[in-house]
Amino acid sequence: MSEEVFERHRPHLRAVAYRMLGSLTEADDAVQETWLRYQRTDTSDVENLGAWLTTVAGRVCLNLLRSRTTRGEVPLDDSEPEVRLPDPIVSPLSGPDPEQEALLADSVGLAMQVVLDTLSPAERLAFVLHDLFAVPFDDIAPLVERSPAATRQLASRGRRRVQDAAPTPDADLAGQRAAVDAFYAAARDGDFDALVTVLDPEVVLRADGGAHPTRPTVLLRGARTVAGQATLARRLAQHVRPALVNGTAGAVAVIGGRVFAVMAFTVVDRRITTIDIFNDPDRLGGIDAGAFAI
The missing domain is CATH 1.20.140 (Butyryl-CoA Dehydrogenase, subunit A; domain 3)
Incomplete structure (x- = not known):
């Protein structure tokens, strides 16, 4: 009992x-x-x-x-180049399952x-x-x-x-998705100016590759710096599929039937203020790529 x-x-x-x-x-x-x-x-x-x-x-x-x-x-600090991101909760656009919903209760991303x-x-x-x-x-x-x-x-x-x-993200999920879709459309086209437009001037990009040397840890700041990095990732953008990450608009990159990376976005006033990228294979292995089929 x-x-x-x-x-x-x-x-x-x-x-x-x-x-x-x-x-x-x-x-x-x-x-x-x-x-x-x-x-x-x-x-x-x-x-x-x-x-x-x-x-x-x-x-x-x-x-x-x-x-x-x-x-x-030590806790993650903006001045510290080492980046260790929290585990993401990744779900398809249809929404989180009941177990994920319990984890995400009252979450703001x-x-x-x-x-x-x-x-x-x-x-x-x-x-x-x-x-x-x-x-x-x-x-x-x-x-x-x-x-x-x-x-x-x-x-x-x-x-x-x-x-x-951590400013509160836009409540409108469709608006979040529009900003994320615009980001990837510009990345695929290599359109630097369009990328800068959709990014907040003070945007922060964090990438956590874990202990794998081929998947580097990155911390970038500023719209022009982040846009420059995004244009270099055009090939990865071809493999991106929409997803929900911690209840907000995000994406997964699926390559060879496996989730290669998870991208989480914070959208405030229709501009992207943070991009968090998980490309640590040790923490991505449990995500079902089939749930994000196009």
Whole structure:
């Protein structure tokens, strides 16, 4: 019976863990650890089991984030040339499946996940649990060993970072798609001026090739710089198929029956402000290329 009860909460807990960690594998590990702690604990006196499980998952994720820092893994910083993007959630244009929908609840796209990686573990926990999952500061405070007032300040700092670095994308998915389609049409034609037009002047392009030397990690800034890079990728543009990436307009490149790359876009005021490219084969192998058949 306890397993059935826990399974009802699993999708929510996985969504919490994904926001906290940016890794689908680590999110699953965190949910499994939450299950083990649930098994070992007498929860008969717990009035709100969902809230209790959420705070347990938050504590597990906080420990994982702190262990990253201990191992020398630093948050992504705009001044740091090394780029490690969060795992994307990729779905066909027909929409995400039920499991993906649970992960994407209240999501504003991949750009937020990227910015969350710049927060300290305590800031990330306070912001994610309170702002995204409505956990009271009184419940978060013991996790970060701060007072509720200090925890509120942590969340406020995290909120400012997110608002400054990850502006809310256009809500109109069709408008997003029009901007992305215009980008690829210009890339296929090698039309530099058209590319600059569809890009925000301060656009940022990040490419995460993992540890593979043939798929370099790249960080570029500015419309003209990004446009120049895009015109060099004309051949890749021929293999692009439309997709949803973290619920917003994106694309996948399918070559030889396999997903070669995933591209996520943030579109604000009909211009592309960020382009995040995943071309790490170690993290693309689980994506079904057949779901994106033309």
